[in-house]
Amino acid sequence: MADVRWIKIYTDMISNKKIKRIRKLPEGNNIVLIWVFLLAQAGECNKSGALYLTDAIAFRPEDLAIEFDFDVSVINLALITLERFSMIEVFDEIIYIKNWNEYQNIEGMDKIREQTRLRNIKYREKRKQLLLSDVSVTSHDETEVDLELEKEKDTTTTADAYTKTIIDVHTDVFGTFNMTGHMTKFVTDLLKLGYTEIFIQELMLEAGESSRGVPSMNYLKSISDRWIKEGIYTRAESKRRHDEERKKVVSIQTKQQPVAAPKEFIPDADLMARVRAANGDV
Template identity: 35%
Template sequence: MAGLTWIKLNLDMFDNKKIKQIRKMPGGNDMVLFWVMLLTLAGKSNSQGYILFTENIAYTPEMLANEFDMELNTVKMALELFSRFNMISVKEETIVITGWSEHQNIEGMERAKVLANERVKRHRENKKKLLEAAQGETCSADCNVTETLQKPLSNGCETDIKKIDIRSKIEDIKKDRLKDTRNELNLIEHAYYNTFYRQMTPVYVKNTLDILHKGDYTELIIHAINLTKLRTEQQKKEKGFKYTLSILESWINKGYKNPEDVQRNEGELKTGTDSSNIPAAYKPFEFE
């Protein structure tokens, strides 16, 4: 992750009523210090306010306590309080600073955009390794031998022998299948990022691959992701990828193969499978 070198803080931060309330609580000054440190960590993560240890690993309360050298109870109490005050939210089991745009280093973000392609390239290389590991079907001992075919001659004797390397043929098939799956996964990852504003975790990559192994569900998966975003906007309630997976499980159990099946049988609003939708802006950060 290409982290920022500094973040913005309002000069009247300590005059804010929420900060004042926090400071008056037992351990309040420690919690305010933790809040400022959390903002700097979000800047280092540079992932639109997500508090990330790596691109695919989110910070846990225990990790934050170790990172900031604070008591775990203080960290947990602060996170609970920040969530109640709408200073943070939890999305996909990841802590997110609410309205991070209020704290962003705009100039740094411009610089970070220049590095975006490099981050995406590294991410895709990591996903490639994960994909190959998930599809690493090891060949059994039988595949190390060759198959012998006997061609009958005109006199009926099987004397003309031709050997075919089975392992080579299997490897060719696996390469073609791997390439197709990788292309499908790239489309799904694009839709995922434009809906949840982050890269897929290894767990969700595996979940997605498990679905793709069942059949050609690429368009159905993207449709479910887009529908998740639509329902989040309509209901004003965050719905994560677990919600998407539950939709997919229901659809697949009903025998649906594509978005047309869904719309024909359930009359879902058309969301399309185009993953080029522009992410909506985050809600501005306000202490009210």
């Protein structure tokens, strides 16, 4: 999560009509406090007003109850009330702050995103320099140098994934910021099994690159099942395995190709007659 230190709250908040009406409801003051907490949490998440516990897991009411130290029944009441007053919306089990641009520190968030981008570029460049330095000092075999550089090339194919979140990659591949309930469960299950966010991003990117149009959930799961079964973790590794399998198939087909049978010899009739005449045969 990005380190956002502040959000915007207008000074007329106390006299706001919605706030005044909410305060007159049961648990009204607590609901207003929860509203402020939600704004702060959305700022900390830095995901355009969406509330996420991690980069891939959305906040549930139970999570908010623990985070804000309220009973879950009060949290549920607050969410229902705030949604009724069009202050939040819930889509595919993800909570969003409506009109988020009114509350966010746009300049601060843009600065943080740019700093993160530059920091990742600097990290990758430093990593390349270290690799090249190690190769020049320790390698006396040109083949070894080529292998190391090829390995680095494979690594950089996933460089964009390291600078993005699962949500970012999901948006790129599936064309929407919002994860369905099935997608959220799919991601959560993989994380619980110990797979990294980079692994999940690579799965999504593989599905996007190898499908025609937007990949289906079933197609993504089929890739996930195959990768887990075969111990694959990146697209580069998947491509190498695929190329190796193709070479094996071509080799087997070449070995099994049937040898053409020799053509049957059919002697020429006139030639055979002359041969018989020369030998004195009738």
